[in-house]
Amino acid sequence: xxxxxxxxxxxxxxxxxxxxxxxxxxxxxxxxxxxxxxxxxxxxxxxxxxxxxxxxxxxxxxxxxxxxxxxxxxxxxxxxxxxxxxxxxxxxxxxxxxxxxxxxxxxxxxxxxxxxxxxxxxxxxxxxxxxxxxxxxxxxxxxxxxxxxxxxxxxxxxxxxxxxxxxxxxxxxx
Amino acid sequence: xxxxxxxxxxxxxxxxxxxxxxxxxxxxxxxxxxxxxxxxxxxxxxxxxxxxxxxxxxxxxxxxxxxxxxxxxxxxxxxxxxxxxxxxxxxxxxxxxxxxxxxxxxxxxxxxxxxxxxxxxxxxxxxxxxxxxxxxxxxxxxxxxxxxxxxxxxxxxxxxxxxxxxxxxxxxxxxxxxxxxxxxxxxxxxxxxxxxxxxxxxxxxxxxxxxxxxxxxxxxxxxxxxxxxxxxxxxxxxxxxxxxxxxxxxxxxxxxxxxxxxxxxxxxxxxxxxxxxxxxxxxxxxxxxxxxxxxxxxxxxxxxxxxxxxxxxxxxxxxxxxxxxxxxxxxxxxxxxxxxxxxxxxxxxxxxxxxxxxxxxxxxxxxxxxxxxxxxxxxxxxxxxxxxxxxxxxxxxxxxxxxxxxxxxxxxxxxxxxxxxxxxxxxxxxxxxxxxxxxxxxxxxxxxxxxxxxxxxxxxxxxxxxxxxxxxxxxxxxxxxxxxxxxxxxxxxxx
Numbered sequence: 001x002x003x004x005x006x007x008x009x010x011x012x013x014x015x016x017x018x019x020x021x022x023x024x025x026x027x028x029x030x031x032x033x034x035x036x037x038x039x040x041x042x043x044x045x046x047x048x049x050x051x052x053x054x055x056x057x058x059x060x061x062x063x064x065x066x067x068x069x070x071x072x073x074x075x076x077x078x079x080x081x082x083x084x085x086x087x088x089x090x091x092x093x094x095x096x097x098x099x100x101x102x103x104x105x106x107x108x109x110x111x112x113x114x115x116x117x118x119x120x121x122x123x124x125x126x127x128x129x130x131x132x133x134x135x136x137x138x139x140x141x142x143x144x145x146x147x148x149x150x151x152x153x154x155x156x157x158x159x160x161x162x163x164x165x166x167x168x169x170x171x172x173x174x
Numbered sequence: 175x176x177x178x179x180x181x182x183x184x185x186x187x188x189x190x191x192x193x194x195x196x197x198x199x200x201x202x203x204x205x206x207x208x209x210x211x212x213x214x215x216x217x218x219x220x221x222x223x224x225x226x227x228x229x230x231x232x233x234x235x236x237x238x239x240x241x242x243x244x245x246x247x248x249x250x251x252x253x254x255x256x257x258x259x260x261x262x263x264x265x266x267x268x269x270x271x272x273x274x275x276x277x278x279x280x281x282x283x284x285x286x287x288x289x290x291x292x293x294x295x296x297x298x299x300x301x302x303x304x305x306x307x308x309x310x311x312x313x314x315x316x317x318x319x320x321x322x323x324x325x326x327x328x329x330x331x332x333x334x335x336x337x338x339x340x341x342x343x344x345x346x347x348x349x350x351x352x353x354x355x356x357x358x359x360x361x362x363x364x365x366x367x368x369x370x371x372x373x374x375x376x377x378x379x380x381x382x383x384x385x386x387x388x389x390x391x392x393x394x395x396x397x398x399x400x401x402x403x404x405x406x407x408x409x410x411x412x413x414x415x416x417x418x419x420x421x422x423x424x425x426x427x428x429x430x431x432x433x434x435x436x437x438x439x440x441x442x443x444x445x446x447x448x449x450x451x452x453x454x455x456x457x458x459x460x461x462x463x464x465x466x467x468x469x470x471x472x473x474x475x476x477x478x479x480x481x482x483x484x485x486x487x488x489x490x491x492x493x494x495x496x497x498x499x500x501x502x503x504x505x506x507x508x509x510x511x512x513x514x515x516x517x518x519x520x521x522x523x524x525x526x527x528x529x530x531x532x533x534x535x536x537x538x539x540x541x542x543x544x545x546x547x548x549x550x551x552x553x554x555x556x557x558x559x560x561x562x563x564x565x566x567x568x569x570x571x572x573x574x575x576x577x578x579x580x581x582x583x584x585x586x587x588x589x590x591x592x593x594x595x596x597x598x599x600x601x602x603x604x605x606x607x608x609x610x611x612x613x614x615x616x617x618x619x620x621x622x623x624x625x626x627x628x629x630x631x632x633x634x635x636x637x638x639x640x641x642x643x644x645x646x647x648x649x650x651x652x653x654x655x656x657x658x659x660x661x662x663x664x665x666x667x668x669x
Contacts, residue, residue, distance in 0.1 A: 013655045016617075095662040106624065108617040110654065112661045115613045115668070117301040118273040118309070125266055139613040140301075140487060140636035140669075147614070161272065168274050169257055 014093070016110055021089035021100055027130040028151025029085050034126050036081060040074045080104065090149050092160070097137065099149050111147045113167040115139050121157045133157035137164065183325060186251040186262070192292040193313020194247055199288055200312065201243040205235060252311055259299065259326065261309065271309055277301050281323040283316075295319045299326070348444070348511055349437040355504045356432055360425035362473045368424035369416060437501060444484070444512070446499050456499050460515040461669050462486045464637030465607035468503060472600040479504060480602075482512060485637030487669055517608050520594035524587035531628055534644040535577045543573035586642055588653070593633070595640060609660035611635045611668050617650055633657060636669065 047066050051057050057066070083103040091098045096112040120136040127133060133154045137147040152160065189197075206213070212231060245265045252261045259278070261271040280300040289295055297311040297319050314322070351359075433450035443459035468482035480503040503509060513519065521527070547566055554563055580599045587594040595605045618630040629650035630643045642650075661668075 013659050015651065015655050016658065017651050096658060104621060106619045109614055110616070110658055111614045112612075112658060115661065117277050118271065120269060120271045123268050138301075139634070165258060165272055165274065169276065 016098060016108070019091045019093060019098060021091045021098065023086075023089045024149070024151035025130075025132055025153055028088075028127075028132055029082075031124075031126045031130055031132060031151070032081050032085060036074070036078055040077075043070060043074065088151065097147065097149075097164070099147055109147055111137060111139060113164060116164065116168055118168075119161050119164055121154075121161050123154065135160055183254040183322070186253040189247065189250055189311060189313040190292075190294045190315045190318075192294050192315075194243065195292045196288055196294065196296075196313045197243045197247050198239065201239045201246065205239055205242070209235070254325075261311070273299060273301055273309060275326060278326055281326050283319050283323060285316075289313070297322060348439050349435070349501065349504075349508055351432055351435040351502060351504065355502065356429060358477065358479060358504070359432060359502055360428040361421070362471070362477060362479055363424040363428055364471060365417070365420045365424050368427065369420040372416070372419050372423050432502060435502070439511075446501065458484045458486065458499065461667065463516055464611045464635040464668075465605060465640065466513065466516055467603060467605040468509065469598070469603035470601050475600075475602050478506060480509075482509065485635070487636040513606070517592040517606055520587040520589045520592050520606060521596075523589045524594070527585040527587055528645065528649070529586075530581055530584045530642070531644040531646070532581060533622075533626065533628065534581045535574065537622060537644070538577035538580075539570065539574040542577075543570045584643075593640070593653075593657075595642060605640055607633060607635060607640050608666075609657050610666040611637075612657050612661045613668075615654045615657050617654055619647075623647075 047070055051063060051066060057063070080103055084101065087103050087106055088101045090100070095114070096110050098108065098110050100106065100108045117138045117140055119138065121133050122136060123133045131154050132150075133152055133156075135149045135152055135157045137149075139146060149157075149160075209231070246263070249265045249268075250261075250263045252259070254260070254275070257275050259273045259275060261269075261273075263269050263271075278299055278301055282298040282300060284296045284298060285294075286296075292313070293316065294313040295316050297314050299309040301309065430450050432448050435448040436446070438445045440457075443457050443462075446456045446458065463484045463486060465485045466482065467485065468480045470478075470480045474480065482501040482503050484499065484501075501508075501512070503512075510518065547569060551563060551566060554560070576599050580597065583596070583598055583602075585596045587596075592606055592608045595607075597603050597605075612633050613636055614634040616632040616634065618632060619628070623629055623644070627647045628644050629647045630641065631645065631650045631653055632642075633640045642653075
């Protein structure tokens with residue numbers, strides 16, 4: 001299915017789909033599970049509070065529906081999170097970075113280094129406990145065009161940032 | 175002196191001490207913004223029985239604000255290391271922002287009233303599309319700000335001079351709108367939009383009346399409406415009246431916006447001037463245009479009236495909205511003129527038109543029609559059984575028809591230079607984007623798409639994102655690889 005009418009050999013272009021992506025740190029799953037546990041417990045407390053203190057909810061229907069919704073939502077969240085973790089992977093090529101994420105909707109972002117404006121490393125409190133960090137690459141595109149690679153070891157994140165910053169500087173400024 | 179200051183940029187430093195006031199103010203505003211419902215509750219609570227939880231929260235607020243500001247102040251550092259500006263901030267969530275000096279587009283020094291009182295300034299660093307990054311220093315002494323600005327911009331390499339096209343030396347008037355054009359624009363405008371503006375205006379106006387005169391107005395309105403009663407005559411009168419008002423309002427809007435519209439071509443870009451009361455003048459530099467689109471609603475398509483838009487680099491969201499200019503195309507040949515500095519139409523040079531997969535229709539109908547309406551109906555019918563809710567089911571065939579026509583009309587064309595996307599259900603929209611303007615390419619696949627070897631392709635530019643839904647995976651990958659190749663060979667600047 002060739003779509004160009006010039007001599008450029010489409011099949012000889014470097015192909016994103018042939019790159020082997022490396023999965024992110026296994027520890028990040030722990031971060032996700034902790035986040036899940038904390039939020040789930042907070043929600044449980046909130047629901048318990050509501051059911052106990054709000055008289056309007058002291059009827060059989062809400063007594064069943066609210067906990068039911070809690071089980072369903074947090075269960076679905078956990079399931080999707082576990083599935084999505086397996087998808088998260090990244091790769092660095094000579095001229096761009098590839099990041100894949102999402103289970104229900106799987107997204108493969110590819111961001112060329114010569115379009116990166118600047119970069120950041122962020123470390124959340126939970127991530128810190130496990131020695132992890134996220135690498136954020138900002139492009140000039142809209143918000144969705146920023147790349148956030150989560151679940152890297154702190155040293156990898158800094159190394160990558162250093163390396164990419166070097167790449168950006170080496171490129172002739174656009 | 176100057177060298178001394180240059181040298182001192184490399185040591186990490188805090189913001190100006192007087193800046194604490196600013197940070198305090200900022201923290202107060204942001205916290206009050208998040209908890210204002212609580213404050214309202216407290217203010218309008220009637221029965222007072224000693225302290226309660228709300229009041230404790232409110233009393234704790236100043237302490238929270240103060241702590242947050244102090245933390246923000248003491249954990250903020252900025253410095254220049256080698257060729258990068260580095261900002262480190264945050265206590266709980268640590269953040270390090272690195273901005274290569276060469277990427278800095280502009281440095282803004284701003285002073286609001288409090289800044290002036292504290293004799294400091296805010297320094298904003300603009301790197302094309304960074305509103306979200308908060309690359310700004312809230313408080314810095316004014317002379318220091320000037321020095322830093324000069325230093326940051328000095329490092330910026332010169333833009334390569336553009337000399338590909340022989341530029342006309344003087345301004346050439348390209349488009350002018352006549353009175354008749356304005357009338358045409360006004361009549362074909364989106365009256366539904368105008369209708370909602372009228373409605374919103376009427377509601378606020380009624381509320382104001384209510385506040386001023388109390389219940390009396392409402393009673394009068396109610397009485398008079400019950401006297402009129404619901405008859406076919408009164409309904410058709412109301413409809414005609416609303417329609418008339420909407421048409422008049424959209425006419426007035428068009429006149430206010432497009433009065434004396436002039437588009438001229440200069441050496442560096444298009445100069446646009448328009449407006450009756452607020453005359454707006456815009457310069458669209460050729461290099462800043464990321465992609466071009468033009469569209470028409472159903473009525474305008476029938477009379478051949480399109481609105482063209484240059485999508486420029488979005489450096490700042492708020493000012494960007496003001497800067498958005500739509501250019502009314504009253505004659506078809508204008509399109510070629512306006513495209514001349516970007517890329518001509520792709521369709522004629524393309525090997526053929528590509529379409530989107532027919533499964534788009536069923537998936538769109540399912541996800542945007544059947545599922546939400548089904549869910550909504552189940553919930554509402556469970557709560558209270560009202561058979562007329564079932565009328566909502568009629569929306570499903572309408573959504574399906576919409577998706578069917580959309581799929582039929584969607585075509586895209588590919589050349590070695592650019593991509594053209596034609597879409598629209600009842601109206602029409604065309605987008606043209608040059609490959610080299612891409613910022614990121616994203617391939618999206620839902621579970622269904624993965625099972626059926628389909629994909630949705632998104633090409634992000636600094637002016638917006640272009641989406642092609644439901645195309646064969648292999649084609650999507652080819653386009654992705656080609657777009658990346660064109661971006662990465664980097665022989666053309668994107669701005």
